Amino acid sequence: MAIKLYELAGKDTSLPFSPHCWKARMALAHKGLEFEVEPVGFTQIAEIENGGQTIVPLIRHGEKLVSDSFNIALYLKAAYPDRGPGLFKGDDSIALTRFVESWCQTQIHPWAIKWAAMDIYNMLGEEDQAYFRTKREAAFGVTLEELVANREASIPQLKQLLMPLRLLLKHHPYIGGKDPIFADYIPFGALQWLRICSGLTMIEKDDPVMAWFERMLDLYDGQGRSVPEAKHSS
Numbered sequence: 001m002a003i004k005l006y007e008l009a010g011k012d013t014s015l016p017f018s019p020h021c022w023k024a025r026m027a028l029a030h031k032g033l034e035f036e037v038e039p040v041g042f043t044q045i046a047e048i049e050n051g052g053q054t055i056v057p058l059i060r061h062g063e064k065l066v067s068d069s070f071n072i073a074l075y076l077k078a079a080y081p082d083r084g085p086g087l088f089k090g091d092d093s094i095a096l097t098r099f100v101e102s103w104c105q106t107q108i109h110p111w112a113i114k115w116a117a118m119d120i121y122n123m124l125g126e127e128d129q130a131y132f133r134t135k136r137e138a139a140f141g142v143t144l145e146e147l148v149a150n151r152e153a154s155i156p157q158l159k160q161l162l163m164p165l166r167l168l169l170k171h172h173p174y175i176g177g178k179d180p181i182f183a184d185y186i187p188f189g190a191l192q193w194l195r196i197c198s199g200l201t202m203i204e205k206d207d208p209v210m211a212w213f214e215r216m217l218d219l220y221d222g223q224g225r226s227v228p229e230a231k232h233s234s
């Protein structure tokens with residue numbers, strides 16, 4: 001039975017951009033599972049599966065509904081223990097993977113939203129634009145336009161924030177060692193979010209992080225590369 005993945009989308013549903021939904025999509029592809037994608041806007045999330053949902057990614061698998069990218073990875077691990085490569089390297093690596101999630105969500109995501117806020121806004125339908133603006137402006141206490149003003153000045157900060165990953169890549173091709181695991185999909189989701197919404201011109205082409213990211217884009221028949229990089233910059 002194919003799994004249904006509810007994934008965040010803007011006006012153009014062929015450009016899924018949510019970092020968390022990319023983590024779930026890569027986890028499904030990693031396990032070699034068939035899945036169909038149902039794109040939803042921010043303001044449609046409350047209506048899916050007869051209501052009561054607050055976030056995507058969300059998967060429907062038979063009777064089961066699972067939301068949250070990390071929960072989805074844990075669910076797939078439990079539901080398909082013998083299928084495809086593991087998403088974690090043993091149960092003890094779940095804690096280390098949580099560390100990667102914390103690093104990414106507290107260091108990379110805040111940087112990314114301050115860079116991409118207007119680009120994301122411009123990708124959304126009208127109703128979602130109003131929702132996104134209200135929520136983000138309340139969270140940051142400035143307008144979206146003010147949030148991204150002078151964003152170029154923050155480029156050296158991103159270079160620094162990516163240092164833990166850059167240094168790890170001196171020793172191993174992936175966070176998982178010789179192969180990618182769920183921990184790789186976490187920063188991949190963040191950079192894929194930036195790539196699809198804004199383009200990745202802010203990262204130097206010869207940064208080892210980019211070589212890793214290009215390898216990640218190639219995985220699973222180019223799952224990540226199948227969505228194009230943004231050409232514009234707001």
Ligand SMILES: N[C@@H](CCC(=O)N[C@@H](CS)C(=O)NCC(=O)O)C(=O)O
Binds near residue numbers: 018042045054056069
């Ligand atoms: N911890 C969750 C976060 C999921 C999340 O924040 N999803 C966003 C889309 S990227 C969402 O559904 N937001 C709903 C809203 O803002 O109303 C995960 O890892 O999946």
